[in-house]
Amino acid sequence: MSTTLIGFVWKDKEAKMIIRALLLLLLSGGMAISVQGCRSNCAKCGVINDEAMRYLKADRVELSRQRFKLCLEYDPDYMLCLNGLGMIALREKKFKKAAKFFKKALAKNSNFAQARVNLGFVYAHWKNYKRARHLFYSAVRIDPALKDARYNLARMLIHLRRWKKARAHLLRLTAFYPRFSEAHALLGYVEFERKNWKQAARHFLRTVQISPNHLSAHINLCKVLYFLGTFPQACWHCNQALRIDPQNAESKAAKQQVDIKLRQFGKRCQ
Structure with a gap:
């Protein structure tokens, strides 16, 4: 069985996925801003x-752009x-243009935490992790409960293999947002790397309780429980992963390893 978990390596995700996550937070009331000097x-x-x-949340990008202008x-x-x-520029992978707008917003108000997070995405894409x-740290200091600020700070700390600090931020995040499945999934990954197998399993289980179709959590549970x-x-969790994605190679490989073990006891993983 591979000792590598999946789903938590810092990399350049699709910009559309990034922007959608930000929009859901913003439009759900996750950002209360006082516009200074308006x-x-x-x-x-x-x-x-x-x-x-x-408009942007509904993927009507041109109408959104016109309204912003x-x-x-x-x-x-x-x-x-x-x-x-x-955010539109980020969605379109025009990172220099996106950075320009975020910097202008921060020039207006340096305490604009969400713009700091967004600019942090740009620098992460450019691999300027420092x-x-x-930017993520400063956003958390400005707004300790800003979900994507603390989440992406934790991801960055994981990328730098600073497990203890990442764990502390994720525990704080799950205290703010107990049903934030991605935070529990990240905690599972951190505990796995710290060789706290039972704690890793507990957080991955919490992840799939909140999000039953969380593919990587089911795969990682299959590995941790192994x-x-x-x-x-x-x-069971290998089969759940294959139910979600029948062609997933990682799930198939994990299930095969589990099946080999079960055969030693006269059983099968079917």
Whole structure:
């Protein structure tokens, strides 16, 4: 059985997935911002920004872009709309353009935590991990409960193999958001690397309780339970992973290893 878990290596994800995660947080009330130094058109800009964000969430990118640009006609320094245009650029993988908008938003308000997180994504893409980590750290200091700030800080710390610090941030994150499945999945990965097998299994189990179709958590549970010697349970999670993705090579390989063990006891993983 491979001792490598899956799903938690820091890499350049699809920008559309990144932007969707950010949008879900923003539109669910995850960001309460006081627009400092706002001009007389502040209220109008706020309404336009909200419209633009709804369009972007619905994948109506051009309409969203038009609304953000209209917003900046009323106030060229309106930081939420600058951030919105940066998010569109990030979605389109125009990273230099995205960075420009995020930096302009931060020039307006250096305490704009979400823009710091977004800019951190850009620097992570550029593999400037030191700068990305600084941006994530500063966002957490500004807004300790900002979900994607602490989550991506933990991912960065995992990339740097700083397990203890990553674990501390993830425990704090699950205290803020007990049903945040990705945080539990990351905790499982950290505990696995720290050789805390039972704790790893507990967090992966919590992940699939919250998100029953979490593929990587089922695969990783199959592996962790194999190491713990609970082969029937390991088999069940391998089968769940194959139910979600019947062609997944990692699931097939893990199931084969579990089946070999079960045969020693006159059983099969079917």
